[in-house]
Amino acid sequence: MTLADLAWLSMAAYAIHILEEYTFDWRNWARAVIGLPVEWPDFYVTNSVVVALGIAQAMLAPTLPWAPLVYAALMIINAIFFHILPFVKTRGRFSPGLITAVLLFLPLGIxxxxxxxxxxxxxxxxxxxxxxxxxLLMASPVVMLNLKGRPYFDQRNR
Structure with a gap:
């Protein structure tokens, strides 16, 4: 299989991953387990960006091979740090996205x-x-979620 084929499969895997997270209520899990101040609109926008990046990296794969490598690294980091380790740390509490992280993200990323x-x-x-x-891609929405409630970034009272 070519790098471009794998890049498109990675994009498809991310779409399935998003579906798993949504179906099994990732938002409430993330708030309870990792303390992330996330709301559903945050989830939708962040994952829309991930889908756009997935399409871009797959289209660029033949001429810019580092693009699918960054996306693959994003998938591996997501799988390990946002699904597998929290699952282990909570002694088996299901993490929405864990199934696709293990079955799709890790094999495709590698x-x-x-x-x-x-x-x-x-x-x-x-x-x-x-x-x-x-x-950086994985950290950016987490950092922004944690900054948006701070006075400097709060646009409601300006």
């Missing part, structure tokens, strides 16, 4: 890195950049 390596597009700098890019 496959993307392997495909990039097989076509000669993987070196230490690229891996580091992809991981940093994925981490």
């Amino acid at each position: 496959a993307v890195f392997r495909a990039a390596g097989a076509q000669g597009d993987l070196d230490a700098t690229t891996v580091t950049g992809a991981i940093l890019g994925g981490a």
Whole structure:
């Protein structure tokens, strides 16, 4: 399978992941387990951006292989830090998104890195950049959610 094929499959996997999170009430889980001040509109907008990025990275895969690598890193980071570790830490409390994180995100994320390596597009700098890019993408909505209630960012009383 080509890097572009895997990039499109990654986009599809993310869509299924979003469906799992929504169906099993990720919002209330995130508020209760990880203390994230998230509302459903935040979920919708954030995941709309993830879908747009997924389409972009899949379209760019043939000419810009680092794009699917960043997206793959995002998927792996999401799986480990926002689903698997909280599941372990809470001694088995189900994390909405856990099933697709384990069955889709991890295998596809690893496959993307392997495909990039097989076509000669993987070196230490690229891996580091992809991981940093994925981490920044994962962290940005969390940081913004935590900042939006602060007075400087609150637009309601300005």
